[in-house]
Amino acid sequence: MPSPDVSPAAHLIAASGGRVTRTRIAVLEILQDSPRSLNHDDIAAQLAADGMPHDRVTLYRTLDWLVEQGLAHRVIGPDRARRFKAGGETRSQHAHFHCDRCGHVLCLESIRPEEQFTLPAGFEPDRAELVFHGTCADCGRQRGAKA
Amino acid sequence: MPSPDVSPAAHLIAASGGRVTRTRIAVLEILQDSPRSLNHDDIAAQLAADGMPHDRVTLYRTLDWLVEQGLAHRVIGPDRARRFKAGGETRSQHAHFHCDRCGHVLCLESIRPEEQFTLPAGFEPDRAELVFHGTCADCGRQRGAKA
């Protein structure tokens, strides 16, 4: 019997019916530890920093799998690169904020576009993506001293 | 002296201070004639159908130039490919609708996300992107007969 000190990430992965591998655990933990969404480079760099050798393709497939299992979700950035974040929040219709200064993408859980709009007749939306661009709270605080 | 039957597209291009070339006129007219946004393939196919030989890179540069001049605007699709549409509407903050059936992207001029939301303290948005996903009016009409 395994000791109970396996990470929550490992539990989630096991509960999804997939095999619990080093890569999946490491990637999911990286996503869970980050307050913002990460792209492939971010994650690859973190894996490297953790001394985890890995393959580019495996990372793509691992992330796809996590999204498929609802353990992570994807945001498509303005640089047309995908960013990932832990939690299967895709279907909970919250907005995102992309900061033009630091480049980070943050979730705005309180804002839900679906509830706010009435579309023209005939349109049947089943989800909505709302992304704000501008200066985030962190960068805004620094601005007084800087600009 | 040129006859007055030059296209409106040619006038717009001339007014922007750039040279009036076959490619620019053709691309701008294609965008103007389309009710939906087009990606590079769409435009290249249309140019080919019009018997206009052209280069892939030139098309990219032509589109960039049109956007720069405010004669067209860009939408970034979920397939992380750029789509273009005539008119410099980028800064008028309207929403878009991506149809999951036909793949087309339409503008919803009546919906302006900026006016609807209050962000958490500290966030300073200067623009917003709102994209709905679902079934568009056209595909919805066909659905009764189909599904």
Next chain:
DNA sequence: CGGCTAATGCTACAATGTTGCATTAGCCAA
């Protein structure tokens, strides 16, 4: 018409993501 140079077209390259296949390693049962 002639010349200046913006625009084009070609080739090569960059970034992001995908496919195929041989090898490794999780998981389960004996």
Next chain:
DNA sequence: TTGGCTAATGCAACATTGTAGCATTAGCCG
């Protein structure tokens, strides 16, 4: 614990979308 099945990995090659450099073509203007 061990052995075997097969999911997951790692590698190489490829696909798509977009850029950069540079020689050539063709708008524009005098």
